[in-house]
Amino acid sequence: MDPRVREHAEIIVDHSVDVGPDDEVLLRGHPVAEDLMIAIAELCGERGANLSVRSSSSRVDRAYRKAIDAEDISQSAVSLAGAEATDVAIAVRADANTFETSDIDPEKTSAMARVNKEIQEEIMGKRWVGTQYPAPANAQDAEMSTDAYESFVWGAINKNWAAVREHQAQMVEILDPAEEVRIRSGEETDITMSVAGNPTQNDFAERNLPGGEVFTAPVPDSVEGEVHFDKPLMAQGREVQGVRLRFENGEVVDHSAEKNETVLTAVLNTDPGASRLGELGIGMNRDIDQFTYNMLFDEKMGDTVHMALGRAYEDTVGEANERNDSSMHMDMIVDMSEDSTIEVDGEVVQRDGAFVFEDHFE
Amino acid sequence: MDPRVREHAEIIVDHSVDVGPDDEVLLRGHPVAEDLMIAIAELCGERGANLSVRSSSSRVDRAYRKAIDAEDISQSAVSLAGAEATDVAIAVRADANTFETSDIDPEKTSAMARVNKEIQEEIMGKRWVGTQYPAPANAQDAEMSTDAYESFVWGAINKNWAAVREHQAQMVEILDPAEEVRIRSGEETDITMSVAGNPTQNDFAERNLPGGEVFTAPVPDSVEGEVHFDKPLMAQGREVQGVRLRFENGEVVDHSAEKNETVLTAVLNTDPGASRLGELGIGMNRDIDQFTYNMLFDEKMGDTVHMALGRAYEDTVGEANERNDSSMHMDMIVDMSEDSTIEVDGEVVQRDGAFVFEDHFE
Structure with missing residues (x-):
């Protein structure tokens, strides 16, 4: 594994959210960020924390949003219950295609955001951090090679905070x-x-x-x-x-x-x-x-x-x-x-x- | 998408767990099963159900298990709360490497199963189904080509139940x-x-x-x-x-x-x-x-x-x-x-x- 991934994970776990032995940690991210999620999981284990991993693909999300009628959209009881039980939330941004939801009716996306506002607020009331993993599609958004984007992302992140x-x-x-x-x-x-x-x-x-x-x-x-x-x-x-x-x-x-x-x-x-x-x-x-x-x-x-x-x-x-x-x-x-x-x-x-x-x- | 994937998804959603508009559905599976998860998500959307997707990589799981001390293993409050809020649980088996947890101390895996027993029982008390997606690593386990394994899996699954x-x-x-x-x-x-x-x-x-x-x-x-x-x-x-x-x-x-x-x-x-x-x-x-x-x-x-x-x-x-x-x-x-x-x-x-x-x- 790239040592910069381990350093990134250490900053997340020890500096940003300071994971300890009694913490319930919720880790979310797209499967393309697997390396960083592995490094975070390892550190959470070392700290003795409880870890729940909630990886989700934007293609699966899109299929659901595309198929559901706007009037059937309601709050996810599973996600709300999970958010309430969480002490620390780590969100890793990354995707395989950053335009995956570009053909979803914006009204539907807004409706989804509205019904899930309580979940979002629940998370924002805990210790939380949002970060970026330099996946190829994200490098593409930045109009950079993946290699150069990795250097850019970890150059901006892996420092003495x-x-x-x-x-x-x-x-x-x-x-x-x-x-x-x-x-x-x-x-x-x-x-x-x-x-x-x-x-x-x-x-x-x-x-x-x-x-x-x-x-x-x-x-x-x-x-x-x-x-x-x-x-x-x-x-x-x-x-x-x-x-x-x-x-x-x-x-x-x-x-x-x-x-x-x-x-x-x-x-x-x-x-x-x-x-x-x-x-x-x-x-x-x-x-x-x-x-x-x-x-x-x-x-x-x-x-x-x-x-x-x-x-x-x-x-x-x-x-x-x-x-x-x-x-x-x-x-x-x-x-x-x-x-x-x-x-x-x-x-x-x-x-x-x-x-x-x-x-x-x- | 392979039409056999859609047929598989229909049997899951309509025959096995009979998803309806008021259901909270929890869908779990490895990212390599993305196609089947897309097809299931689409059907859950069409049925007007609420869907939570909990994809998780076995490499991330392994990293956590390897790192945690046996005495620090405790029940995941996040997973328990999510299980309690679930009406229907769909678990799609598939992996990128089925030996991913082969170097974890068996005592630790047993301890993990023990502390998560309540979560397992909570799920077992709901409508649930476990199924298989024919990923290449699973074909490898079966000592078959991916193509032949697909025919085997869908031959055993897509039938008149x-x-x-x-x-x-x-x-x-x-x-x-x-x-x-x-x-x-x-x-x-x-x-x-x-x-x-x-x-x-x-x-x-x-x-x-x-x-x-x-x-x-x-x-x-x-x-x-x-x-x-x-x-x-x-x-x-x-x-x-x-x-x-x-x-x-x-x-x-x-x-x-x-x-x-x-x-x-x-x-x-x-x-x-x-x-x-x-x-x-x-x-x-x-x-x-x-x-x-x-x-x-x-x-x-x-x-x-x-x-x-x-x-x-x-x-x-x-x-x-x-x-x-x-x-x-x-x-x-x-x-x-x-x-x-x-x-x-x-x-x-x-x-x-x-x-x-x-x-x-x-």
Whole structure:
């Protein structure tokens, strides 16, 4: 077995979810991720934990979803009972074909998500982590060879997360007590928002592996200005490129996209919260040095910031502040490596990707 | 997809477990059986049932079992909760390597079976079926090409089970009211047991697919005599050959095996019920015309009988009788095609494989 798989498994089991002898562990993943699941299973055994493996093929899932009538869709009592009995949930993303469910009626998929919301919430209340295995189909999504994608994935994941935590804490210290953040990049991005009273979180690979960002929530009505998101994003199964948004009093008052603008429009019209920001994140994982069309990695890319339309995470909103609510959360990325600054309360804290606490900051 | 896979799926869903709109269905199987699982998932969707898929690789299972200390093995709360919430359980047997658990300490495998006994019993109390998918590794076990093995498996499975039921009912009529059964074969097998008060079941492919046997339970203390099981069997991932057992007052007082005797010993020591018989079965599926080292098929082979150490099925034990209990159930087979008789209450009802109600009985 590739030693990088074992290292990945150790980070999951010991760092992200800290499996111990009394834990009921639920491990889920596609059969193509077998190697990583073997390594995780071995470590769970060594820790004396109880392990349940729930591998499932997307072709089997698709066959069921395709065949069932929308009105017959109901919550799975088996999955709910299993989720309730779980202490630790590990989800390994990987597939043999990432477009396997592309011909399922989106209404049906939404209905399935709705009936299984309680199961999802049950899991989110436990210790959990989502990670990626570099299967060939996932390399294909990233437009990379499998070999190169393996190096990319394990390069971003297999690192000293304690050191990452410490490094990122410097940015948390700046952002956590801040009032106002201003982000400028090139000719087209100049946006200001209040983060006053909203806590900043340090993502050092507990629930997401890779981790590598610090993030908070803007005060919903405070966002003012324009942004050009120069990295593409996937929404509703399609690639949206060159998104431009203008905010007034926190709301998107003008929008355009160079590719698939209708998708962007549909997303903005989902519900009232969908046209306001729910997250400001700063990507700090410099081992993620290229865009791979996978938000688990893209949003943590070094020298980027991302803003999400829609739902704000509860742990990023102060008790006295309003939390932007929506049924969606769509991350969009700005490249900050050139001609860019992040200002916090009037002081430049990042210039062209370099943070004020780094040696190469000028 | 091979049309025989769809036929197999229809027999499972509609004949064996009769899936309906309100059913919670639990489908388990190795990823190599994906085609059959797709066909089953599609039918479950069409019937409007709820489906949970629990695919699991034997390599992942092995890694966990190998790593865990025997004293840390405990019942899986996740699996128990899932089993309790299940109405219908479908287990598809298939593997990528049927020797995957061959290097696990048999004591550990026995311990695992013991702690998960409650889960097993929970499933056995529901509608359930176990069947086989003809994967290449399973063909290899049978020492056949995959193509020939497919024909063998689907030949034994895809048939008119209503007609089978009627044919087998003739043997049920003989065995059900019987007091004593004596089985003789060659020089080394002469065993007598009481089946008084214990019902005989007609296996027409409800819980086992293929079906094709009639079976009952011996009264535990009544078994006397010697048996040479001349067909090999698989136990704890290993092949055990040439098992010889001697019973006194229902208990195994002497045992040997020509190959892997230590496995046999471990099985007998699992718990007190493991050294007594829990089943007497008569194989009647003549489409199973060769031994394939797979008990699901072998025990139903025409012209054989089988006896199982361990757990007796509840529906084969009369209310006034004792039910042999154990966490294991291990079938062993005697070839009855030559120099053999089954006597029921002193009358020969099968000679050299031919039943008294068949034309070729002499």
